[in-house]
Amino acid sequence: MSSQQPLDEPVYDDRVYRSPMAVVTGVLLLALIVWLCGDAVVRGTGTAPWFGVASALLAVPLVVAYTLRPVVLANDNRLRVRNPFRTIELPWAAVDAVRAGYSAEVLAEGHRYQLWSIPVSLRERKRANRKGGEPAGADKSVHELQELAERCATRQGAQGCVTVRWSYEIIAPAVAGALLLIVLLATR
Structure with a gap:
């Protein structure tokens, strides 16, 4: 069996x-x-x-x-953010938003975690906006992660709490x- x-x-x-x-x-x-x-x-x-x-x-x-x-790893169940001095495990159900302003960040359970491995380039963002094309660089990555968060938040394996481990x-x-x-x- x-x-x-x-x-x-x-x-x-x-x-x-x-x-x-x-x-x-x-x-x-x-x-x-x-x-x-x-x-x-x-x-x-x-x-x-x-x-x-x-x-x-x-x-x-x-x-x-x-x-x-620094790296961000994402699958259908969770987002793992490895920053310089800590690793954050975020099940998709705990993620409120993934966004990029002056830096890329994820909001979860009332906390904000920086995504060190996804650098935001304001010059690249302006260039993409002028051309009227699809988002590029950090904006594209953040958009993909936000879609993944929305699509996978209800999965059984995507439930749980955020965990933070110092490196x-x-x-x-x-x-x-x-x-x-x-x-x-x-x-x-």
């Missing part, structure tokens, strides 16, 4: 919303950090290797947090690097 999913619950891959330029910038910044801090560790003398380690320990998590980590895997190494830098500077 096989267990079947209800007709209301097909399984699809998540739609991914992320800024390609942020990813490129993040990779380039990480390469620069590895080059500079690696050089200090390998060829430095005195406390220079320790400053290199501390600087890398502080800078790498922050670069990852602000460039590579200690980013916060802890950055704090450790900052503390090590403070200690190194204080003992200099």
